[in-house]
Amino acid sequence: MDHHHPPRWLLIRRNRTTGELAFYLCWSPRPVPLDTLVRLAGSRWSIEEPFQTGKGQVGLDHYQVLGWTGWHRFITLAMLALAVLTILAATTQQPDTDPEIIALTVAEIRRLLNAFILVASLPPAHTLHWSIWRPTSQARARQSHYQRRQAK
Structure with missing residues (x-):
């Protein structure tokens, strides 16, 4: 050989x-x-x-770090989150009442956690302010973009 x-x-x-x-x-x-x-x-x-599941469910591919330490921390936390979601999906009891309902998936458990735990309801004044600020900011960005294009 x-x-x-x-x-x-x-x-x-x-x-x-x-x-x-x-x-x-x-x-x-x-x-x-x-x-x-x-x-x-x-x-x-x-x-x-x-x-692939980690990329879609816990943002495994959304890191923007420049060094090894930051990357290592992000990947570790993302993989830990995926492990928790996977364990929850695997250990969740399927209700015996309706066999037509499929078991909870990793994606569905993530959505439920976001809806019930992570998303804080905001006061109406904040929501209205955001709905005015965002289009205004987008219009300024578009105008700046068009001016830069015309300058070329």
Whole structure:
């Protein structure tokens, strides 16, 4: 075996229903049986799915940090929030009254927490002030944008 060029394989998976192809470039320091490559390629989805859920539910991809410490703190808190939501979804009892109702999902539990715990009701004066301030600010931004365009 050439130690400067370890073994590489191209694994191609075809979806039986859609015919869609997925390609995997595999690398290993020593030869690996095909069934092991297939099993490992399939396990990739069990890793990627929580990251996709984290991006959609807890803003895992919304960080704007410049250093390792800030990134590490943000990712840790986002993953902790996702873990809490996942545990709540997994341990929530399904009511026996209506079998047509599906169990609570991570997304639904997040919405419920936002509605009942995180969102504080604001006084009407604040809401009215915001509804006037926001369009005014947007109009100023648009005017500035148009002036900058005309200056070019």
